[in-house]
Amino acid sequence: METSFALTGKGYLIMAADTTAARSIVKMKVDEDKIKALSPHLLMAYSGEPGKTRDTVQFAEYVERNIRLYQIRNLYPLRPAAAASWIRRALATSLRSRKPYSVNLLLGGYDTATHDPHLYWIDYLGTMTEVPFAAHGYGAYFALSLLDRYHDPEATLEEGLATLRRCLDEVAKRLVVSPGKYKVKIVDKDGVREVEL
């Protein structure tokens, strides 16, 4: 089942998402990247209702192109908070349309103006909240209590990755339909990069 995590630390943000693309009970693909780099310092993990995979990809690409358009037009990229507000509004507008997108998002970025990481939890109803750590999908039921216990906003990158490791291990151990592989990306002052856990 689709699962994504994100947590902030001292000057960085880590985001992880499983890589399975499933249809009904069948795994169609096991190397799907569900974290988009929207700008040099902005990451978005997207997941959706089972069976609505196209929805999530469609919406993610729509967001990606619009954030890029803003950057080209206005010389500087949107700050994480502004991007989150815009995306939330896009979802809220969509919810009130004939055919709403059912997409859940984690939006995380490094604010180059204030030099700190920001993370936003957004769901398909247009709910948005800024949080120190977040998760979507079934993994959230197992990971949030662990993050309550082990998350430290002042932790180094190594400690942050260790905390993420705990979450992934717990999900692997307890969740019936646990995903096999995750993609992990980090954003900090130097931009976005992918790491192997």
Add this chain to the structure above:
Amino acid sequence: MARRYDKTAAKRNDDLGRTTIFSPEGRLYQIEYAMEAISHAGTVLGVLAKDGVVLAAEKKVTGKLLDLSSAKDGGYGGSGEKIYLLNSNVIGGVAGLTADANSLVNYARSAAQQHLLNYNEDIPVELLAQRLCDMKQGYTQYGGASYPYPLVLYSASAYYQLTTPPLARTGLRPFGVSILYAGYDPHYHFQLYHSDPSGNYSGWKATCIGANNGTAQSLLKQEYKDDISVKDAVGLVLRTMSKTMDSTTLGSEKLEFAVLTLDPTTKQPRAKIYRPSEIDALLLSEGLTKKDEDDAEMKPAASA
């Protein structure tokens, strides 16, 4: 030889509602006339400091019988002729036709609020200047404010808007207004921009628009120092104003004044547009009151 500048053709174009056409020398006279109108307007002067921005303006509409009671209290300060709050992080100083300026101030405020609605943040200063310049430029070409592309794509279903051509508009003349924008945003911190009727804009450390702007600018060029503080900038602005204004007496009846700084506790921009009583108090503390105009005028501020 190229076709002569055909006055009847120009007239015909005007009748068709075209704002401007090129002259044989490649000039746009309506724009130049608009700029000329501005150079007769009251002076507006801005200085960028390391910890703030200062704006001052010369009021033209004065007189014993003018009812200024609303400027004394109520509103957000200022007497509403030259200096306006465009957004919580931007102050605008306008020179030119007051009625045109009012319309632009309205537009600027709407643009700022639209940005706040879409992005939940104060509009970056340069972006606001760009928004107004896009409109001003429109009046030099197709005579209207229609935006060639939508400001915001609200939803995926709004993609069709990208291909919608701009509406045909028929304005009659460009805006006869230059604006100074004093603002703050987290990207570039304090900023000072100037925009003119052609839709050009540029960033400045210190600049001046309106009557005697040449004199004021050469004075600013001499006296401006990099990393000047707000306190010194206030002195510099007032001294320069006193030298360039028609009347030798500086007082709240001829002057508007505003300062943009950061609130020391919240670190949010704080725009202060001075009330008449506060301007008089400031002039007194800077030693630029009416009584000792002669010796105070040329002396550099003691606090500098």
